[in-house]
Amino acid sequence: MSNASRPFGFAVVTLLYAATGLFTWLVVVVLLPGRQPLLLTLYADVAATLLVFAAATAAENASLYDPYWSVVPAVIVVVWILTAGGGTARQLAVLLLVAVWAVRLTANWARSWQGLTHEDWRYEQLREDGPPGVPFWLVNLVGIHLVPTLVVFGGLLAVWPAVTVTDRGFGLLDVLAVLVTAAAILIETTADRQLHRFAAEPGNRGRIIDEGLWQYSRHPNYLGEILFWWGLWLFGLAAAPSWWWTVIGPIGMVLLFVFVSVPMMDRRSLARRPDYARHMRRVPALLPRRPAGDDNARHRRD
Template sequence: MSRGASFARVVVAYLVAFGGATLWLVAGPDTRWLWLDGLIADLIATLVVFAASRLHHNSSCYDPYWSVLPPFLAGYWALAADPGGDGTRTALVLVVIAVWAVRLTANWAISFPGLHHEDWRYPLLRERAGRHELAVDLMAIHVIPTLQVFLGLLPVYVAVTRPGRPVGWLDVLAFVVGIGAVLLELVADGQMRRFARDRRPGEVMDRGLWGWSRHPNYFGEISFWCALALFGIAASPADWWWCLPGAAAMVALFLGASIPMMEQRSLERRPGYADVVARVPRLVPRPPRWQRPQRPAVRG
């Protein structure tokens, strides 16, 4: 299947998924809680995308969901909230989410080779599950990431639905952190894309931002979700317990799962990556360690 045909199929799947989610939000029974309405719509869309993943035997159909869902849900909460949060804060939150979503979705679209390709982690998870691969595909690859993103969006729910608290310095900090995170990811994307195009066999990336952090894109992603948490706390400090778990879950995801899997794969496939591990920080950017070149042994 060509890249264009694959792209069209993914787009159709998402139109059906978010069409079903919108139908629920517009015509479904009222749960009395906007956050619960959003969660049900989120799960409906996830199940449609899961059906598309099974139809095409490719769980990478789910990959763009991470970036497409947040603006949809944040926009719904902002429109449906009555009376809603501070207008300026709501605008700042939606701008940060929109900029982030455009960058991440565009990066997926540029890198998308077609439905003949699947993220290497998904077959690995299904193979390890054996006869339970359907349940693992549904829960581990589709539903659990959906719930994690929803948890990360709860501060947005707080920010756009809690009225009365004016915009302050914490909102400004959240906006700067959020936009800065997107810019960092954008630069890291471009540097990695150029490296992948020009690299020699066995060469490892340790240039630009990737010379200051082995995973600058993940650092930017964590920073984005932390920015959303700051927006929620700025809107309603008493609701901090809504706001912090999502950011904490994102930190746990990247430090406990995504980074270890990527590191192990790189060490197995690229012998030179061990040198990068020794010199370059794992996540938080800082100058790499300087290593004194070893002198050849003198034989007497």
Template sequence: MSHRSTGFAVVAVIYAVAGLVGWTIGFSYPLITFYADIGATIVVFVASMIVGNASVYDPYWSVAPAVITMAWLGDAGARQIAVLVLMLAWAIRLTANWAMSWRGLGHEDWRYTRLRGQRVPFWLVNLVGIQLVPTLVVFAALLPVWPAMTVTGRPWNWLDVVAVVVTAGAVVLEATADRQMHRFTREPANRGRIIDRGLWRHSRHPNYLGEIMFWWGMWLFGLAAAPGWWWTVAGPIAVVLLFRYVSIPMMDRRSLERRPGYAEHMRRVPALLPVPFSS
């Protein structure tokens, strides 16, 4: 527990400094926010190199969007309150899920440890692949939140209702998938086994599906507020590509190495969308 407490204290200080840098740069409009987001990421990167643990960046995925959304809040109408509440619910749940699994500064995500010792210097892999790319993807996904939080000319409409259903459903889906996974892994008899119960019976990565749904819901809020911002659909598309071509293949390769029968499991259970929605 002392190692965990020390690790969380260090992370808290790092993120306080990163937040101060971001706030100094400002959040007045998206371009300035982009600079602030990059500046905060650089702070986290430097700190991760000092402490020798790239997992210091992991909570940034869920912490930064909530901070940016609150900074963008203008007049608090129904749409703005809905976006803020759903964003905070998503951020708190995802950050808490990271905190439950992180064991301190001596614990680095297995994906990062695999990247050490490659031909490319790890500092470059850490800066670009582990930190800057996710920051850019999440910032792109956040762009529709700007009109949702600042444009007040269009009243609450049916598209907002759809956005609430999709986004709230995504948070519930992620929370349920994580709870089922934690319950499964706590049982000693399941060590080395493949989870095939609950949501995991119908999708190999229901938590990733929920994450993708969340950002599509945020795009719907932006579309409801300002249809001219439809082009921000590039954000949720980038999230889909990140999970589909990076996160899911890495997780599947690891499971193939560690769990007998996972190849058959992959043939039976689709990666994201449950049958009959998955091709």
């Protein structure tokens, strides 16, 4: 694997996810026929995650799981719509928005992943500085694979009524859901494009990005991701108000980013850039506002 090329790595991931799809189909059709569709989806989702975990363990690269976050939600939405039938405006809006989000996020991963020799820095950090006495395989299984799968499934709970309850017409709340979800995708796309453009400039190496969306929020890409899941919840609320409790999904996303993703990224930047502590005092983590203070100096991050 140490000499594996980038195209070979993508071929391995493609074959792995094709095998995962076949495996989950066998789980659904052969082992668990006749179950309630929502629970059946959860069982299949967990089974697929375990297969990806096994492959990631064999390859010693937890990043094999990374595209799962963006690929599987679109597949689940398609399956649910086919299960429910119909072809309502709400179903089409949800499908289109989730598809655009999935393509963008998967392409963003593919752009940065260098192959089987490249593992996300967060996973490398967990290998070196994981909880004392806890083997990495357990951290990998629970923290890197199962927990994100369950958090994403929680976020998708609101999509179930949105695409299976078809007796409510497309209304004002659906319009709001479209606006929030589309704005979220636009924020993520813009933030990533600004960051990639900034990082491509050799003179910006080691500096802190403080331009575009990044001058108002330290993590505008994370903000966009959070808003995306709130938008999906609004679709579910519009279709079936009694499913309001699926708000646990977007709340779970907020907790994941606020208490895990943002702190990890900030700690990394603090260790690499001496001025980052000052940047943290000026620029909020997520919710945008004008930078605090009158200092006009611009600090940059690649």
